[in-house]
Amino acid sequence: MEKLFLDERIIEYFKENKNRVQENLLSEAVNVRDKINDILRVGDIDLINNAHSLIKNIIEGNDEELDLFAKQEGIAWATHSLTLAFKLEWVQAIRRTVWAFIKEMNDLEDYWNMEDFFEIEKLLNNRIDNFLNAFFINYSTYKDALILSQRKVVENLSVPIIPITPSICILPLIGSVDTYRTAILEEKVLTEIGRLRIQTLIIDLSGIAEMENDVIEHLMKTLYGTAMMGCQTIITGLRPEVVRQMIRLGMMFDKDTKTYGTLQQALNEYLNIGEITLK
Incomplete structure (x- = not known):
């Protein structure tokens, strides 16, 4: 049948x-x-x-x-x-x-x-x-998981790393990001990569409207650290304001860091969901 x-x-x-x-x-x-x-x-x-x-x-x-x-x-x-x-x-x-x-x-x-x-x-x-x-x-x-993570961000300035497969995690950043929070971010990201054996970390920045120059610099160092630990970093949702800041500072991601306009696009790629249509 x-x-x-x-x-x-x-x-x-x-x-x-x-x-x-x-x-x-x-x-x-x-x-x-x-x-x-x-x-x-x-x-x-x-x-x-x-x-x-x-x-x-x-x-x-x-x-x-x-x-x-x-x-x-x-x-x-x-x-x-x-x-x-x-x-x-x-x-x-x-x-x-x-x-x-x-x-x-x-x-x-x-x-x-x-x-x-x-x-x-x-x-x-x-x-x-x-x-x-x-x-x-x-x-x-x-x-x-997102609600719980956002609550921790508000209460404890936590960094919400959410597993979606055994090797892929999402880090959705929302609200303001200052140098203190980026220091927490660096420590938590590197610790969790080692603990969870994360192979791909998707950092969604669509909830971040702006970042100070030193925050951007610290973020870049964190990305370098993830690469040293063998974890590929995917950046999604970069706002135009943040991109303009990076251009003015002469900063750019290394060749191993991929960027996508939206979290949805990254999920399409890394959950192996292609666009399948009847032709």
């Missing part, structure tokens, strides 16, 4: 009707469709392309990709505090759209008997439900 569900005819039918699938999806997601551009702007989350990717993985039964995709999406939505009701409506609209086109396909050719059709229904909905469950678990887990 698994083989039947992954029949190439289903995949080809969705490819051939990609534009109609998108139109149907937008008609189903009444509250979300007017927020698509806002979500793209705020969180760098392309709901349309993500929907095509999700549909493709559901149809093909790519369970590992679905799980990774749910993790990436959960972290991204938690990071930007996006409305969960929109995500739920969007996924349910995807569910209804997929079923509408499978039914349409069967009406045209009468591919399956009732027993097979109900088996397909079970497989399909289980995959969508598993995706939703994984999304909400990762959203909740990361959101709780």
